[in-house]
Amino acid sequence: MSRTITKTLLDGIAYAFLIIGALTMLIPFIWMISVSLRLPAEQFSRNIIPDPVTLKNYSDLFKDLPDNAFIYLTFNSFKLSILSVIGQVLTCAMAAFVFAIVKFKGRDFLFALLVATLMIPPQVSLIPDFIIFKYLHLIGTQWPLILPAFWGGAFGTFLLRQYFLTIPRDLVDAARMDGASLFDIFWRVYMPLSKPAVAALSIFVFKDAWNDLLHPLVYLPTDMQKTTLTVGLAFFQQQLQAGGKFTVLMAGAFLSIVPLLIIFFIAQKQFIEGIALSGVKR
Amino acid sequence: MDYGLKPLGREKLWLWLMLVPTLVGLAFGTIGSLFATLGLSLFDWDLINPPTWVGTENYAALFQNENYIEAFTNTLRFSALYVPGVVIISLLLAVLLNRKIRGVGIFRTIYFLPTVTSAVATALVWNMIYGKETGILNFMLEALGFAPICWLCTDHAMMSVVIVNIWGAIGEGMIIFLAGLTTIPRDYYEAASLDGADNFQQFFRVTLPLVTPSIFFQTLISAINAFQAYDYIYMLTRRGQGDSSVPVAVYSIYRNAFHFFRMGDASAQAIQLALLVGVFMAIMFWWERHYVVYE
Numbered sequence: 123m124s125r126t127i128t129k130t131l132l133d134g135i136a137y138a139f140l141i142i143g144a145l146t147m148l149i150p151f152i153w154m155i156s157v158s159l160r161l162p163a164e165q166f167s168r169n170i171i172p173d174p175v176t177l178k179n180y181s182d183l184f185k186d187l188p189d190n191a192f193i194y195l196t197f198n199s200f201k202l203s204i205l206s207v208i209g210q211v212l213t214c215a216m217a218a219f220v221f222a223i224v225k226f227k228g229r230d231f232l233f234a235l236l237v238a239t240l241m242i243p244p245q246v247s248l249i250p251d252f253i254i255f256k257y258l259h260l261i262g263t264q265w266p267l268i269l270p271a272f273w274g275g276a277f278g279t280f281l282l283r284q285y286f287l288t289i290p291r292d293l294v295d296a297a298r299m300d301g302a303s304l305f306d307i308f309w310r311v312y313m314p315l316s317k318p319a320v321a322a323l324s325i326f327v328f329k330d331a332w333n334d335l336l337h338p339l340v341y342l343p344t345d346m347q348k349t350t351l352t353v354g355l356a357f358f359q360q361q362l363q364a365g366g367k368f369t370v371l372m373a374g375a376f377l378s379i380v381p382l383l384i385i386f387f388i389a390q391k392q393f394i395e396g397i398a399l400s401g402v403k404r
Numbered sequence: 405m406d407y408g409l410k411p412l413g414r415e416k417l418w419l420w421l422m423l424v425p426t427l428v429g430l431a432f433g434t435i436g437s438l439f440a441t442l443g444l445s446l447f448d449w450d451l452i453n454p455p456t457w458v459g460t461e462n463y464a465a466l467f468q469n470e471n472y473i474e475a476f477t478n479t480l481r482f483s484a485l486y487v488p489g490v491v492i493i494s495l496l497l498a499v500l501l502n503r504k505i506r507g508v509g510i511f512r513t514i515y516f517l518p519t520v521t522s523a524v525a526t527a528l529v530w531n532m533i534y535g536k537e538t539g540i541l542n543f544m545l546e547a548l549g550f551a552p553i554c555w556l557c558t559d560h561a562m563m564s565v566v567i568v569n570i571w572g573a574i575g576e577g578m579i580i581f582l583a584g585l586t587t588i589p590r591d592y593y594e595a596a597s598l599d600g601a602d603n604f605q606q607f608f609r610v611t612l613p614l615v616t617p618s619i620f621f622q623t624l625i626s627a628i629n630a631f632q633a634y635d636y637i638y639m640l641t642r643r644g645q646g647d648s649s650v651p652v653a654v655y656s657i658y659r660n661a662f663h664f665f666r667m668g669d670a671s672a673q674a675i676q677l678a679l680l681v682g683v684f685m686a687i688m689f690w691w692e693r694h695y696v697v698y699e
Binding site: 133150 | 500520571667
């Protein structure tokens with residue numbers, strides 16, 4: 123009897139904390155949307171529900187920013203994020219397959235070396251990479267953001283290898299009996315069977331590329347036709363705030379997170395399982 | 405590990421072809437660049453004139469450089485506030501969500517949102533929320549009878565930046581801890597409650613010891629993220645000339661390399677950051693050997 127009372131009481135306390143916390147998490151998003159739907163004169167109003175509601179800020183984003191900047195920024199972010207996903211999935215999967223399935227000299231050493239690079243902070247590679255790309259005359263182009271996606275990576279390789287190891291090895295032997303080559307086994311057996319892990323990695327890579335600020339800031343010119351949404355928004359922050367146009371800025375901020383929100387709501391399961399996979403089965 | 409498919413004949417070539425991208429990445433992206441940065445830190449180079457050898461002078465200069473000392477101290481202060489904040493809050497969240505209550509899925513989604521969305525976009529709205537005269541945070545404080553705070557001025561900027569960074573990170577921590585909590589067998593709790601342990605005793609005697617692998621992992625990840633924190637700090641505290649009111653180590657590296665083109669100084673700072681990560685990892689792995697309970 124007293125146990126059920128304690129349980130109800132504790133559940134009540136748990137709910138109270140969870141709801142207060144959830145509101146704290148949500149308020150910035152609610153405020154962003156709220157401000158984006160206001161008239162500029164109302165930008166500092168304390169009412170959550172805008173009066174009147176207007177979509178003008180969203181159309182201003184496309185009309186008022188010079189030279190279709192917002193469209194270019196969005197296009198560039200999509201282009202770079204999708205190329206990063208393709209590069210990472212392909213190159214990490216190839217390496218993961220070799221490390222998980224094939225027997226060769228030096229395998230365990232190479233894999234340990236790769237995993238050890240997880241500890242190297244990315245800022246360490248930034249300076250030499252910048253110098254290399256400078257000598258290749260690629261600073262100011264999008265290549266320094268695309269090429270590194272095609273040279274594999276410890277995190278993606280590790281994640282996919284973990285998954286490949288769970289696939290029954292009888293399948294490899296069966297495919298071998300049918301005369302399948304190494305690459306066939308990779309491409310026709312392992313890749314189709316690993317869709318959940320590939321989906322999880324794709325989402326992570328897309329998210330990181332879409333949200334990346336440091337690399338576009340270093341490599342791309344502050345030219346709204348060449349750079350990404352993150353740099354563009356950071357740039358417009360100074361201009362629009364000075365011009366008192368928080369409403370347009372919030373419209374831009376909200377539109378910039380919409381693609382990830384959509385992906386997240388569709389693929390929440392893969393997202394969360396991917397994080398759990400990287401954390402538990404070390 | 406003794407398993408393994410044997411490559412036949414020309415497949416040896418295929419094997420290495422499939423590894424080429426990864427090997428290129430090791431050479432240019434990670435291991436190679438670690439050595440390159442180490443080498444660069446021994447030169448003075450502005451990318452225009454030829455580099456000049458200065459030995460360890462760049463490192464010695466770091467200890468004289470007030471800006472760098474400030475940045476490095478800020479990184480340590482930031483980490484000391486951020487890491488415990490993320491670990492404790494996300495663990496408590498996970499424990500609350502691990503109770504069999506309704507709406508767990510919705511809560512999980514809400515807490516996870518900031519992890520998905522870009523720091524740049526959310527920092528723009530945090531900037532408004534923190535506004536001194538116009539922000540809603542000060543409006544709420546005043547409504548409760550407190551004096552308004554200049555959230556992003558020098559005195560409070562560190563705290564404000566830490567709050568936003570924690571806000572952005574607890575979703576991921578919560579998932580790690582939820583995954584860890586589900587591996588604890590239910591019988592343990594039943595046995596503990598048969599022995600008369602109340603909820604708090606169960607938390608400290610059963611949950612906490614068995615979740616140490618997740619605490620270890622999350623502390624490690626949070627600390628690595630803390631040493632590299634950049635996006636929110638850039639968006640909330642930047643001033644002209646690449647300066648900031650809360651300059652951290654990454655900020656200093658970025659500014660020296662790409663504003664002042666002092667490649668040597670920036671490299672020495674990057675190496676010091678890598679050393680910080682290395683030392684911290686060593687401490688953590690020592691701690692893991694002694695205190696982390698794996699089943």
